[in-house]
Amino acid sequence: MYALIAGGGKVGANVLRTLQRLGHEATLVEQRRDRYERLEEEFGHEVHHGDATEIYVLERAGIRRPPDLVIALTGDDEDNLVICQIAREKYSVEKVVARVNDPRNQEHFDLMGIGPTVCATSSIMALVQHEVPEHELVQLLELRRENLEIVEVQIDRESPSAGRRVDSLALPEGSRLITVLRGGESEIAIGSTELQPGDQVLAILRPGKEDELRRILLRA
Amino acid sequence: MSVRYRPGVNALVIGCGRVGSSVAVDLQASGWEVSVVDEKEEALARLGDHWRGAFVVGHGMDIQVLREAGIEGADAVVVATNGDNTNIVIGQVAQKRFDIGCTVVRILDPARAAFYRTQGLRTVCPTKTAIDELTEAVRSCEVPSQPAAR
Numbered sequence: 001m002y003a004l005i006a007g008g009g010k011v012g013a014n015v016l017r018t019l020q021r022l023g024h025e026a027t028l029v030e031q032r033r034d035r036y037e038r039l040e041e042e043f044g045h046e047v048h049h050g051d052a053t054e055i056y057v058l059e060r061a062g063i064r065r066p067p068d069l070v071i072a073l074t075g076d077d078e079d080n081l082v083i084c085q086i087a088r089e090k091y092s093v094e095k096v097v098a099r100v101n102d103p104r105n106q107e108h109f110d111l112m113g114i115g116p117t118v119c120a121t122s123s124i125m126a127l128v129q130h131e132v133p134e135h136e137l138v139q140l141l142e143l144r145r146e147n148l149e150i151v152e153v154q155i156d157r158e159s160p161s162a163g164r165r166v167d168s169l170a171l172p173e174g175s176r177l178i179t180v181l182r183g184g185e186s187e188i189a190i191g192s193t194e195l196q197p198g199d200q201v202l203a204i205l206r207p208g209k210e211d212e213l214r215r216i217l218l219r220a
Numbered sequence: 221m222s223v224r225y226r227p228g229v230n231a232l233v234i235g236c237g238r239v240g241s242s243v244a245v246d247l248q249a250s251g252w253e254v255s256v257v258d259e260k261e262e263a264l265a266r267l268g269d270h271w272r273g274a275f276v277v278g279h280g281m282d283i284q285v286l287r288e289a290g291i292e293g294a295d296a297v298v299v300a301t302n303g304d305n306t307n308i309v310i311g312q313v314a315q316k317r318f319d320i321g322c323t324v325v326r327i328l329d330p331a332r333a334a335f336y337r338t339q340g341l342r343t344v345c346p347t348k349t350a351i352d353e354l355t356e357a358v359r360s361c362e363v364p365s366q367p368a369a370r
Binding site for chain 2: 053054055056076077078079081082085086089090104105107108111112
């Protein structure tokens, strides 16, 4: 596989290093002179100096081949967006991955159909929510392309679903319970699985159906 | 003295530098209701003493700021911050999300301006204009047919 990486900070440099170790070919574009020089010492000609939103810089770095994958990892969301758009629309790059630095900009990436995206703040917040017990329904994974998400809920004594079989629950349309974690052991949720207080349940559902799911599983 | 006021003719100008502020003042002078967005409060001074439109301090990529500045009722959006890529993103947000047909975007880099024009964005590239005019100015000079020998 051949990948083109924009942005040579800690993230970009490590992605390049890892891809090379896995036997892939990758080139990287870095704008800052000092960073570029350091990277060039380690990686040699695979590293290019310049602004990766400039078309001639992208071409020098090999975008015309085109790469199997373009990874936009600069610290500027607008730059990452433009790099991905140019790659996809001008050079027919099939796959792009973009870093989102400010989670408020996620909606712009969605609007322009750029994805998958990776946002450190959002990932950290998902983990924080996972650790904070008062969030009774925690989003674990967003499957953008499928328009589905995976959430986790904790069943307690008061939950209307406690003591009931999965097939007796009127779950929201298009949602399913996936697994039940009980006493450290996880099992696949099937129709005959009976929910108990203390269970951690994973569910898959359409975004927007969270409240409905919460009502059926947690609060009558 | 009469101010021509045409209700429903609203323009939003994002970026109040030399270019944005002049566009805003000109549009206001010709009867538009204009609101302006800039990250810096000091930029308001560029609009002069007679400015009677709205001025919102904030980043143009922030949807809240755009709403506050009235993008939902805008008939035209002019995007002229000092960042090409920022302008490209804001322009597309205005066009695709808020459905503003008259969205005009300043892009200094001729290559990106040309590419985004093919993508349906109305781009204005001052650099290209300068290149064309300078070249034309040189061509129209009267120069000796042979360079002077030294």
